[in-house]
Amino acid sequence: MSQKRIGVLALARPTFDVPYAEEVAAAAMATLAGLDAELVGDATLLFDAETTETALEQFSDVELDALLLLQVSFTDSSMTEAIASRFDAPIIIWTFPEARVGGRLRLNSFCGLNLAAYALIKAGNNFDYVHRYADDVGAVDDIERLLAGPIAQAPSRRRSPRETSTAAQEAAAQVMTELAGTRIGVIGDHPIGFEPCGYDPDSLAAVTGVVVERKELEDLFGAASVTPIEIVSATRERSVQRLGDLDDLDQEALDKSLSLYGGLQTLIAEGGWAGVATRCWPECFTDFGGAACSPQSMLIDDGIPGTCEADVYGNVTALLLQHVAGEPSFVADLVEMDTDGDTGVLWHCGLAPIHMAPDDGSAVGTIHSNRKLPLLNEFALRPGRVTLCRLSQANNVTAMVVGGGTMLDEPLAFSGTAGVVEFDRPAPEVVATIAREGLEHHFGIVYGDYRNELEALAAAWDIPVIDL
Numbered sequence: 001m002s003q004k005r006i007g008v009l010a011l012a013r014p015t016f017d018v019p020y021a022e023e024v025a026a027a028a029m030a031t032l033a034g035l036d037a038e039l040v041g042d043a044t045l046l047f048d049a050e051t052t053e054t055a056l057e058q059f060s061d062v063e064l065d066a067l068l069l070l071q072v073s074f075t076d077s078s079m080t081e082a083i084a085s086r087f088d089a090p091i092i093i094w095t096f097p098e099a100r101v102g103g104r105l106r107l108n109s110f111c112g113l114n115l116a117a118y119a120l121i122k123a124g125n126n127f128d129y130v131h132r133y134a135d136d137v138g139a140v141d142d143i144e145r146l147l148a149g150p151i152a153q154a155p156s157r158r159r160s161p162r163e164t165s166t167a168a169q170e171a172a173a174q175v176m177t178e179l180a181g182t183r184i185g186v187i188g189d190h191p192i193g194f195e196p197c198g199y200d201p202d203s204l205a206a207v208t209g210v211v212v213e214r215k216e217l218e219d220l221f222g223a224a225s226v227t228p229i230e231i232v233s234a235t236r237e238r239s240v241q242r243l244g245d246l247d248d249l250d251q252e253a254l255d256k257s258l259s260l261y262g263g264l265q266t267l268i269a270e271g272g273w274a275g276v277a278t279r280c281w282p283e284c285f286t287d288f289g290g291a292a293c294s295p296q297s298m299l300i301d302d303g304i305p306g307t308c309e310a311d312v313y314g315n316v317t318a319l320l321l322q323h324v325a326g327e328p329s330f331v332a333d334l335v336e337m338d339t340d341g342d343t344g345v346l347w348h349c350g351l352a353p354i355h356m357a358p359d360d361g362s363a364v365g366t367i368h369s370n371r372k373l374p375l376l377n378e379f380a381l382r383p384g385r386v387t388l389c390r391l392s393q394a395n396n397v398t399a400m401v402v403g404g405g406t407m408l409d410e411p412l413a414f415s416g417t418a419g420v421v422e423f424d425r426p427a428p429e430v431v432a433t434i435a436r437e438g439l440e441h442h443f444g445i446v447y448g449d450y451r452n453e454l455e456a457l458a459a460a461w462d463i464p465v466i467d468l
Helices: 018-032 049-059 078-084 109-123 138-148 166-179 201-208 217-225 229-243 251-271 283-288 293-301 312-325 427-437 451-461
Strands: 004-011 037-046 066-071 091-095 127-131 183-187 211-215 276-278 330-338 343-348 364-366 376-380 384-392 399-407 417-423 442-447 465-467
Touching: 004 018, 004 049, 004 078, 018 037, 018 066, 018 138, 037 049, 049 078, 066 078, 066 109, 066 138, 078 091, 078 109, 091 109, 091 138, 109 127, 109 330, 109 427, 127 138, 127 427, 166 312, 166 451, 183 217, 183 251, 183 312, 201 211, 201 312, 211 251, 217 251, 217 283, 229 251, 229 293, 229 364, 251 276, 251 283, 251 293, 276 293, 276 312, 293 376, 312 330, 312 384, 312 442, 312 451, 330 417, 330 427, 343 427, 384 451, 399 442, 399 451, 427 465
Parallel strands: 004 037, 004 066, 066 091, 091 127, 183 211, 183 276, 376 417, 399 465
Antiparallel strands: 330 343, 330 442, 343 417, 364 376, 384 399, 384 442, 399 417
16 A cells, blocks of 8 residues: 655734744754655744745645644634645644643644634544654654544534423523623624634524623723723732732833723723723734733632633633632633543633632732733632533534533643633543533633533523533
């Protein structure tokens, strides 16, 4: 039998650690030398559509048996979608774990798989994945195993909701009542390639009763710009009480960030919103000059969920978890998976509500690891039992993603707000569910065990459940 021909492309984003990403890509190519296949392509990092288009030219007259995408760092799904549209060959995505050393999230490769899987599954593309360190020769075995058989979409793991107790059903009915007719706001468009943050207002209202009102970023920036100085000063004092001294931060950018809290409060009051999903980057940094992270954290602690990247369904997830648990929730990325140790890292730049911090004064104010502007919260999530949830639109079907786990008493894995969670299910099964169901990259977290209530809510809404 003739050798298989595999195309190789390396995807990355320049806002992450490019020198390190280059090392990882080179190490992966060295590992691939052990693959019994002809490789076409190299470890050159592709950062944008133009360089990707140039790289694709090398495949114009080549018949490929598969296309291997090295998801070296986080990228949105736009390049992956463009690549997939050009090939009939199945796709294998190789993602790379990274050490949990407490510093900057240098690659965020796994989250790139999360976004790519969502887009590919919705589009009907066939793909599979490998999650190994770049120098792990086990990746060769994994790839050869995938090449030995057909790569196709796996059967769906959606199921009907299970029977629950009367108490769980009553709690679900109360949540339905509280959500019906609730208004939330969305400010700006979700970033390009962040398709999980898109939404259909009619479908959302039909299932949950939640109504969405749209505003533009200019509305937020305008409201923030006229925030009275006494409000900015009071917000700073509140931040100092939560995060300690802030004098070492860029004071002009700090004031900009704090004024965003005032701007968000204004729009929330005008719209009667119970939550708000904001296009937080890049414009809050590049056009306004301050981070929306800590301001959104304060909103969460106020009982008004704030979510990033204009993620409307993420905001509704946060709101329903808040109603179920009676306390604020946190919507985060799953950025790193240890499939041997059955743990993962739930992280976001710095907007976890302060009540999720340990009661030891460890929460501090900091700057964004990529954008270098304040104000962000930084702390490791406190240990305890947690429920994970997502009101999902994966594969064009509304469903309730439900999982459980234990937040461990671990040091901060990456800068920002993060927690190490030990899942109830084996971590390889969690990864497989995320990739093969094409789930969204944002998951809601709340302390306590509310899986029965969420099961009952799914039954009441007549939507399927996906076990995370």
